[in-house]
Amino acid sequence: NFLKTVALEYPTPELKAQLKHDPDPISRIYAAIALAKKGGLEAVNALSEALTKDPFWGVRVEVAKQLATIKLDQAATALIAGLQDKNAKVRRAVVESLSEFKTTESYQAIKQVLESGDASYYTEASAAHSLGGMVSGNLKEKQEEIISLLKKILAERSGWNEVVRSGAIGGLSNIKT
Secondary structure (H helix, E strand, O other): OOOOOOOOOOHHHHHHHHHOOOOOOOOHHHHHHHHHOOOHHHHHHHHHHHHHHHOOHHEEEEEEEEEEEOOOHHHHHHHHHHHHOOHHHHHHHHHHHHOOOOOOHHHHHHHHHHHHHOOOOOHHHHHHHHHHHHHHHHHHHHHHHHHHHHHHHHHHOOHHHHHHHHHHHHHHOOOOO
């Protein structure tokens, strides 16, 4: 007896069908990972649909993480749509994935989550933490704005076990100034 790992290369249409129709959530997650490795607009469209329509939140979380690995503007747009998810774990994964795209659109979306608040303290904390890491490079001019916003969060928001404030502290520690 020999143990081995077999890696099969599936075509994109088959992976899309698996992501959409497979009854097993683990198989749908594997399909999402394989589609993200292929990349491209067709993969982004399939993952975008899964992010909004998959019935299991665990698959939607993994889809959000995989969309972050595809460096296309359409992937960021798909993630922004995921901020409306009803599950807090999915919204948190979307915020963390959006922080990988250091664009004005993703910055504004995460900032909006932090300013307007979220039902989940952990989602707010992830938004605060992510904003601190985003204000470098082409978003460097937003540093003062984020510092004042995070200071405001520290002064005004609490939350269970000071989760939101600890996210703001993490965000301030990510700012390279």
